[in-house]
Amino acid sequence: MAVRSFVGEARRRVGPKRQRIRPIIERLAVEHADAKIALRFASPLELLVSVMLSAQTTDVSVNRVTEKLFQKYRRPEDYLAVPQEELERDIFQTGFFRQKAKALRGTMRMIIDEFGGEVPERFEDLLRLPGVARKTANVVSAERGAAAGIVVDTHVRRLSQRLGLTRQEDPVKIERDLVKLVPREDWARFPHLLIWHGRRICDARRPLCEECPLALDLCPATRVRA
Numbered sequence: 418m419a420v421r422s423f424v425g426e427a428r429r430r431v432g433p434k435r436q437r438i439r440p441i442i443e444r445l446a447v448e449h450a451d452a453k454i455a456l457r458f459a460s461p462l463e464l465l466v467s468v469m470l471s472a473q474t475t476d477v478s479v480n481r482v483t484e485k486l487f488q489k490y491r492r493p494e495d496y497l498a499v500p501q502e503e504l505e506r507d508i509f510q511t512g513f514f515r516q517k518a519k520a521l522r523g524t525m526r527m528i529i530d531e532f533g534g535e536v537p538e539r540f541e542d543l544l545r546l547p548g549v550a551r552k553t554a555n556v557v558s559a560e561r562g563a564a565a566g567i568v569v570d571t572h573v574r575r576l577s578q579r580l581g582l583t584r585q586e587d588p589v590k591i592e593r594d595l596v597k598l599v600p601r602e603d604w605a606r607f608p609h610l611l612i613w614h615g616r617r618i619c620d621a622r623r624p625l626c627e628e629c630p631l632a633l634d635l636c637p638a639t640r641v642r643a
């Protein structure tokens with residue numbers, strides 16, 4: 418009960434989330450002016466492949482693998498021209514290589530058969546690609562300048578909860594809360610801001626609240642006392 422009332426008091430102190438969302442975005446944009454996707458790609462196809470490979474691994478590991486991969490696999494057909502085992506070897510270091518190779522080949526087959534060899538632009542079409550879940554489709558759409566929703570990864574989930582922007586646990590429900598709150602023009606950059614803030618300052622176990630620009634008036638979870 419005491420914890421509940423403490424949380425309630427903290428929420429009252431910072432005010433409603435609708436009033437806080439813009440200043441939160443503005444301050445994070447100043448703090449992390451360089452926040453952007455960490456994956457390296459030079460085309461929609463490379464973007465899609467990178468994001469598919471990034472499941473359950475780090476962006477650094479994906480970039481290390483794709484540096485060579487994209488020299489060998491330039492078109493959707495290239496992923497189907499080799500035996501699946503060869504593709505598995507080429508992406509081995511990203512983990513879950515069997516499922517990822519299968520998903521990549523299924524996706525390339527559909528891109529060739531149904532989308533004229535091009536990565537589809539419509540969010541609904543991206544979601545139809547084998548192995549492409551909502552998060553992947555959201556990242557690809559956002560990076561192509563047509564965000565259809567808000568990417569929710571582990572950092573976005575943790576920070577949204579800490580900042581009192583959602584009480585949900587499920588990523589789809591968190592996204593539902595965020596799209597109602599975050600101005601549409603910020604849907605693409607908002608996750609990057611939270612991801613970089615999570616990596617640099619708002620660590621899961623040891624948030625550096627003393628260094629956080631949101632600490633005094635915008636974050637109900639702050640450890641800084643006024």
Ligand code: SF4
Pocket residue numbers: 579580618619620624625626629630631632633636637638639640
């Ligand atoms: S004040 Fe602390 S808990 Fe809140 S966002 Fe900043 S670092 Fe995270």
